[in-house]
Amino acid sequence: MSTIAEKKEKVSVPFDYNKYLRPNKLPHIWCPGCGHGIVLKALLRAIDRAGLEKDNICMVSGIGCSSRTPGYVDFNTLHTLHGRAMAFATGVKLAKPELKVIVITGDGDALAIGGNHFIHACRRNIDMTVLVMTNSTYGMTGGQYSPTTPLDAIATTSRYGNIEPPFDACEMARASGATFVARGTAYHTIELERTIHDALVHKGTSIVDVIDACPTYFGRANKYKSATHMMELIEKDGTVNVKQAEKLPPEKLEGKVLRGVLHKVERPEYCEQYENLIMQKAAAKK
Amino acid sequence: MAQKKKRLLQGNEACVEGALYAGCRFYSGYPITPSTEVAEGMSVRLPKVGGKFIQMEDEIGGIAAAIGGSLAGLKSMTATSGPGFSLKQECIGYACIAEVPLVIVDVMRGGPATGYPTGPSQSDIMAAKWGTHGDHPVIAVTPSSVPEILTETVRAFNLAEKYRTPVMVLYDEIVGHMREPLTIPEPGELEVVDREKATCKPEEYFPYDDRHLVAPLAPFGSGYRFHVTGLNHKQDGFPTNDPKVIDRNNRRIIEKVETDKERIWKNEETALDDAEVAIFTIGSTARSARFAVNELRKSGLKVGLLRPLTIWPFPDAAVAELSKRVNAIVVPELNLGQMVHEVERCARGNCEVEALTRVDGEPITPAQIMHAVRKYL
Amino acid sequence: MTQAVKKLPRIEINEKFCKGCSICVDFCPTDVLELRGPVVAVKNLEACTRCQLCDLRCPDFAIQVFD
Numbered sequence: 185m186s187t188i189a190e191k192k193e194k195v196s197v198p199f200d201y202n203k204y205l206r207p208n209k210l211p212h213i214w215c216p217g218c219g220h221g222i223v224l225k226a227l228l229r230a231i232d233r234a235g236l237e238k239d240n241i242c243m244v245s246g247i248g249c250s251s252r253t254p255g256y257v258d259f260n261t262l263h264t265l266h267g268r269a270m271a272f273a274t275g276v277k278l279a280k281p282e283l284k285v286i287v288i289t290g291d292g293d294a295l296a297i298g299g300n301h302f303i304h305a306c307r308r309n310i311d312m313t314v315l316v317m318t319n320s321t322y323g324m325t326g327g328q329y330s331p332t333t334p335l336d337a338i339a340t341t342s343r344y345g346n347i348e349p350p351f352d353a354c355e356m357a358r359a360s361g362a363t364f365v366a367r368g369t370a371y372h373t374i375e376l377e378r379t380i381h382d383a384l385v386h387k388g389t390s391i392v393d394v395i396d397a398c399p400t401y402f403g404r405a406n407k408y409k410s411a412t413h414m415m416e417l418i419e420k421d422g423t424v425n426v427k428q429a430e431k432l433p434p435e436k437l438e439g440k441v442l443r444g445v446l447h448k449v450e451r452p453e454y455c456e457q458y459e460n461l462i463m464q465k466a467a468a469k470k
Numbered sequence: 471m472a473q474k475k476k477r478l479l480q481g482n483e484a485c486v487e488g489a490l491y492a493g494c495r496f497y498s499g500y501p502i503t504p505s506t507e508v509a510e511g512m513s514v515r516l517p518k519v520g521g522k523f524i525q526m527e528d529e530i531g532g533i534a535a536a537i538g539g540s541l542a543g544l545k546s547m548t549a550t551s552g553p554g555f556s557l558k559q560e561c562i563g564y565a566c567i568a569e570v571p572l573v574i575v576d577v578m579r580g581g582p583a584t585g586y587p588t589g590p591s592q593s594d595i596m597a598a599k600w601g602t603h604g605d606h607p608v609i610a611v612t613p614s615s616v617p618e619i620l621t622e623t624v625r626a627f628n629l630a631e632k633y634r635t636p637v638m639v640l641y642d643e644i645v646g647h648m649r650e651p652l653t654i655p656e657p658g659e660l661e662v663v664d665r666e667k668a669t670c671k672p673e674e675y676f677p678y679d680d681r682h683l684v685a686p687l688a689p690f691g692s693g694y695r696f697h698v699t700g701l702n703h704k705q706d707g708f709p710t711n712d713p714k715v716i717d718r719n720n721r722r723i724i725e726k727v728e729t730d731k732e733r734i735w736k737n738e739e740t741a742l743d744d745a746e747v748a749i750f751t752i753g754s755t756a757r758s759a760r761f762a763v764n765e766l767r768k769s770g771l772k773v774g775l776l777r778p779l780t781i782w783p784f785p786d787a788a789v790a791e792l793s794k795r796v797n798a799i800v801v802p803e804l805n806l807g808q809m810v811h812e813v814e815r816c817a818r819g820n821c822e823v824e825a826l827t828r829v830d831g832e833p834i835t836p837a838q839i840m841h842a843v844r845k846y847l
Numbered sequence: 848m849t850q851a852v853k854k855l856p857r858i859e860i861n862e863k864f865c866k867g868c869s870i871c872v873d874f875c876p877t878d879v880l881e882l883r884g885p886v887v888a889v890k891n892l893e894a895c896t897r898c899q900l901c902d903l904r905c906p907d908f909a910i911q912v913f914d
Contacts, residue, residue: 197913197914198899198902198911198912198913199902201908205908209708210864210908211863211864211866211907211908211909212907214906214907215866216866216867216868217866217868217869217870217906218868218906219906220906221905221906221907221908222903222904222905222906225903225905225906225908238695239691239692239693239695240691242542242690242691244538254697255697255699255708255709258695259695260690260691260695260696261695261696261697261698262538262541262690262697262698262699263697263698263699263700263701264534264537264564264700265534265560265561265564265700268530268531268534268561271526271527271530271531271534271535271538272534272535272537272538273538274498274524274526274531274534274535274538275496275498275524275534275535275536275537275538275539275540275541275542275546276538276539276541276542276690277538278496278498278522278524278535278539279495279496279522279538279539279540279542279543279544279546280542280543280689280690280691282691283542283690283691300527300528300531301527301531301534303527304526304527304531370904370906371904373903373904374903399868410868410869410873411868411869411870412869412870412873412874415870415874415904458517458522462517462523463517463520465517466514466517466518467517467518469518
């Protein structure tokens with residue numbers, strides 16, 4: 185039996201997050217048990233795996249808890265206005281296509297106030313990776329219901345239960361024309377790292393909807409005992425990987441949210457189209 | 471030297487020429503009457519010079535992308551009109567606090583709301599100054615002819631780059647849509663200012679360096695990795711709650727414009743030397759006013775015109791000085807009285823100040839101005 | 848045959864960063880960790896399998912396992 189030796193080989197040096205962080209900006213502002221930090225770590229490992237250079241990354245965010253992420257990472261970082269991250273990011277990317285643009289946004293930021301920019305960035309297929317941190321609440325303002333808050337859930341603005349049906353960021357991204365659409369959770373952190381990596385190396389608009397927990401507001405209001413409890417119920421038990429789902433009977437999939445790469449197609453990317461078609465035609469017409 | 475070719479251009483087309491002359495290489499916007507020709511022109515011309523044009527999904531996206539383009543290092547512009555100008559206001563504030571050079575063209579039409587899209591107006595004067603919340607610096611230029619739209623657009627870019635702040639080009643629908651002969655200036659004929667480049671080591675770079683009133687701005691992706699936020703921030707760009715730092719920066723972004731306003735002001739004086747009554751106005755209304763001055767002078771009446779090409783910061787000194795030597799200042803404007811309050815403030819009771827307003831979508835005529843002026847002669 | 852002495856891993860905890868959320872404690876498959884007051888602490892290092900789940904799921908950059 186060589187299991188011990190194998191196990192020993194498996195152990196690697198822990199990932200050096202400081203390589204990509206602004207260490208003097210930590211600890212971060214997120215509450216105890218908030219999933220955003222877990223997602224950030226998966227993102228940094230994915231960036232490392234994709235071999236991206238810090239100078240060539242521009243991270244853009246909107247407003248909200250998750251949108252504070254750019255302050256902690258050592259890239260070109262742009263913390264913008266509520267809902268506008270993808271519009272600012274579109275400008276950065278088109279002006280300097282050699283930059284790898286990563287957008288960090290929350291479900292309220294991306295899907296409510298920023299819904300229009302979300303739809304149209306997907307439609308253009310402009311090369312950027314968008315992480316939608318879906319915690320089903322407006323955490324920064326103290327726990328109001330968001331576009332992904334489940335029906336009946338309690339929030340400070342839905343004390344009697346939420347009557348607005350939530351929508352699915354992935355379905356919207358796909359319908360809008362995004363060429364890479366995936367979902368992950370903070371609980372499945374290794375799978376998430378892989379998913380984000382695949383999104384980063386994809387050419388075009390890549391959307392990764394990341395389900396993570398807000399124990400402080402969503403959790404407390406909806407009787408979850410802890411962050412762990414939320415991760416187990418919502419992220420672990422509430423989801424199933426899309427590949428596993430193929431083998432499962434329909435009754436086992438009821439109420440489950442699919443994880444993994446849900447949609448991936450090749451379509452011309454916006455900045456390349458601009459360069460190859462518009463600029464060339466314009467030059468020829470001089 | 472061969473004579474330069476004159477072209478008959480529309481005001482909005484002259485804006486395109488001015489932007490390109492100034493080195494604009496990024497345009498993002500959303501179609502809106504009566505500014506759309508600016509977008510159309512930029513969409514044709516920018517790709518020919520290696521620049522980028524994008525029609526965004528809405529007005530907010532139009533200015534947001536332009537801010538992004540500017541941070542990536544390109545001189546950037548957006549154009550709009552009343553309703554779009556309202557929608558852009560939050561982003562204008564962002565560009566103010568984040569100190570991002572940007573030119574915003576507002577071709578003024580009747581309001582409020584959808585108002586009168588094809589009618590002229592000068593009712594965004596105060597929206598330009600106070601439209602975005604919070605205290606902030608404002609520079610706005612006000613051309614009144616097609617050639618002047620070109621030169622003032624160039625000047626707007628120069629001011630935006632020099633002071634790292636959004637600069638507005640305000641002109642009414644009449645000036646935007648009228649056609650006049652224009653000679654495109656040769657390279658070098660007009661001054662073109664570029665933002666100050668960062669030259670220090672990346673690790674020593676502060677995007678809001680306390681040692682400067684206006685710090686150099688490095689483009690994203692140039693090896694200077696820094697943070698930009700719309701929150702109150704320290705010199706390194708990161709958010710702060712330090713009252714002293716917040717106070718200093720809120721004051722500094724205004725001071726950088728206010729302390730240099732003598733260099734930003736630009737006024738045209740017509741027949742003011744011996745004037746007993748002065749007219750103060752901008753844009754298409756200034757054209758009527760000039761006609762009125764000529765007519766009244768023919769009758770020996772001592773009337774002159776003060777026409778600011780920089781409406782913000784407001785030409786306090788020129789108006790104050792003028793108020794001491796005239797009986798009255800008449801302020802014709804295509805709104806219900808906006809500039810007139812500023813004129814009253816500066817005149818400090820030294821002379822009569824009277825508004826001449828019109829909001830029916832028609833221009834103020836020379837006859838109306840002559841009638842208003844005669845009362846004080 | 849001499850018995851190899853089991854080399855223990857080193858678990859580094861940054862107490863300044865730890866917010867005591869208990870995620871690492873709850874998900875540790877071999878019950879290595881515990882909350883001691885407001886922060887996490889190692890209670891049974893011998894049981895550590897170096898799986899690194901504590902690090903992977905720590906939201907606060909507060910715990911890492913070195914071989």
